[in-house]
Amino acid sequence: MSDIMYSAGRVARSPAFKFFLISFQILLLLIPLLIVSGLVSEREGRSREVERDVARTWGGAQQLTGPFIVVPYMVRIETKDGDKLIAQTQERRAVFLPEDLTISGTGASKVLHRSIFDINVYTASLAVSGRFAAPDMNEIDPNAISVRWRDATLVLALSDVAGLKEAATVTINGREAIPFAPSLGVPGTYTSGMHAKLSGAPSAIEGDTALKDFSFQANLVFTGSGTMTIAPAARETRFELTSDWAHPSFMGAFLPVDRTVSEKGFSAKWRVPHLARSVPQAWMLADGGFERFSQHQFGVAFYQPLDFYGLVTRALKYGILFLAVGFMGVFMLELLSGKRVHSVQYLFVGLAMVFFYVLLLSLAEHIGFTPAYIAASVATGGMLSTYVSRALESARSGLIMAALFALLYGFLYLILQLEDYALLAGAGLGFVALTVVMFATLRIDWSGLGATSIRGPAGDVRPGGA
Numbered sequence: 001m002s003d004i005m006y007s008a009g010r011v012a013r014s015p016a017f018k019f020f021l022i023s024f025q026i027l028l029l030l031i032p033l034l035i036v037s038g039l040v041s042e043r044e045g046r047s048r049e050v051e052r053d054v055a056r057t058w059g060g061a062q063q064l065t066g067p068f069i070v071v072p073y074m075v076r077i078e079t080k081d082g083d084k085l086i087a088q089t090q091e092r093r094a095v096f097l098p099e100d101l102t103i104s105g106t107g108a109s110k111v112l113h114r115s116i117f118d119i120n121v122y123t124a125s126l127a128v129s130g131r132f133a134a135p136d137m138n139e140i141d142p143n144a145i146s147v148r149w150r151d152a153t154l155v156l157a158l159s160d161v162a163g164l165k166e167a168a169t170v171t172i173n174g175r176e177a178i179p180f181a182p183s184l185g186v187p188g189t190y191t192s193g194m195h196a197k198l199s200g201a202p203s204a205i206e207g208d209t210a211l212k213d214f215s216f217q218a219n220l221v222f223t224g225s226g227t228m229t230i231a232p233a234a235r236e237t238r239f240e241l242t243s244d245w246a247h248p249s250f251m252g253a254f255l256p257v258d259r260t261v262s263e264k265g266f267s268a269k270w271r272v273p274h275l276a277r278s279v280p281q282a283w284m285l286a287d288g289g290f291e292r293f294s295q296h297q298f299g300v301a302f303y304q305p306l307d308f309y310g311l312v313t314r315a316l317k318y319g320i321l322f323l324a325v326g327f328m329g330v331f332m333l334e335l336l337s338g339k340r341v342h343s344v345q346y347l348f349v350g351l352a353m354v355f356f357y358v359l360l361l362s363l364a365e366h367i368g369f370t371p372a373y374i375a376a377s378v379a380t381g382g383m384l385s386t387y388v389s390r391a392l393e394s395a396r397s398g399l400i401m402a403a404l405f406a407l408l409y410g411f412l413y414l415i416l417q418l419e420d421y422a423l424l425a426g427a428g429l430g431f432v433a434l435t436v437v438m439f440a441t442l443r444i445d446w447s448g449l450g451a452t453s454i455r456g457p458a459g460d461v462r463p464g465g466a
Contacts, residue, residue: 059163
């Protein structure tokens with residue numbers, strides 16, 4: 001019985017047993033890591049809620065669609081009631097798209113502050129110009145019995161009209177200015193926007209008989225947040241946008257044909273022919289509303305490549321590697337020094353390394369990510385180095401751990417700044433750490449059987465030691 005107890009004690013004190021115990025503790029620390037991850041998600045959700053609140057008052061993601069010409073007309077419909085023929089008239093609306101459309105302007109970015117959160121917004125100043133060909137109702141419905149050309153309207157859809165900051169007018173043929181009125185002016189249509197009655201532009205209407213071809217020009221000033229997109233509403237659509245935002249993300253159905261991005265901002269140009277979209281140049285409104293352009297929108301997102309919530313989340317993904325390197329550093333120093341570090345002390349080291357993320361998150365919300373990272377890493381690394389120094393009763397061990405934590409925190413920061421090469425850098429760190437530990441422990445007697453001899457319970461000599 002004493003031999004069994006003696007062997008069990010030897011196993012419990014062996015480096016191999018300590019190694020597996022440390023590995024189990026690392027896995028156990030996944031629980032507080034998950035709790036911290038939930039905390040990050042909760043704080044990020046609160047940030048997004050604040051962004052939505054600001055968007056409701058400042059302006060949300062803006063989609064500009066149009067302009068279109070909407071013309072009401074009447075058709076005769078005959079139905080049978082038994083042997084009786086009943087004739088009725090029904091009102092319909094035709095939609096005509098421009099031949100050419102050019103939208104150009106600027107998007108000035110701005111950061112709004114609410115509580116401890118920062119929200120990126122923009123103010124857009126756009127010039128919208130182009131040309132309509134003379135509409136031909138026969139393209140839409142040859143059965144039209146009357147067309148109300150004088151009730152024709154030019155409509156322009158904007159997803160969040162609350163962002164409009166100035167009154168807008170449309171100038172027809174360079175001389176007739178018509179003010180825009182609220183809504184699209186089309187009954188039963190819930191798309192937000194504005195409209196202008198073309199009856200205010202005599203040069204575009206031939207009495208009550210038809211619309212002539214005409215040019216148009218309008219200036220829009222509106223605010224928004226997140227994204228700005230337009231629809232390829234013309235036979236030939238051109239869009240040019242410049243901004244002081246340094247991190248654009250070009251999005252949607254079409255990418256720019258030319259772009260320039262620098263730290264001072266970006267400039268981009270799009271050119272989209274009507275053949276690249278599955279939308280006709282004219283249609284009956286009942287056959288398809290203005291929403292048919294939704295899948296053809298394109299533009300830019302005022303994108304923040306890595307906000308601090310995303311950075312903390314990415315740092316947490318390296319938590320296991322982070323803990324493993326720190327624990328292996330303490331373990332190696334324990335083996336080399338001959339001093340014993342209790343498993344509870346390892347647990348304290350692990351909890352302190354996990355708490356680094358809490359410090360990082362809480363400080364980043366107030367002072368920004370980089371200052372927060374420096375403060376959290378210095379506080380955590382300094383405290384842990386001192387703790388290991390006292391536990392091993394060696395100032396040299398403390399200095400070695402300080403250098404290790406400096407290298408570890410520095411490399412983690414580098415990984416967080418790398419978007420395209422983060423995985424490669426993380427894999428490289430893991431491989432190097434594993435290689436160092438493997439070769440540094442190559443001569444370690446993991447079983448403990450080759451250590452200094454001690455006396456057994458019956459006085460016999462047994463190999464190994466505590």
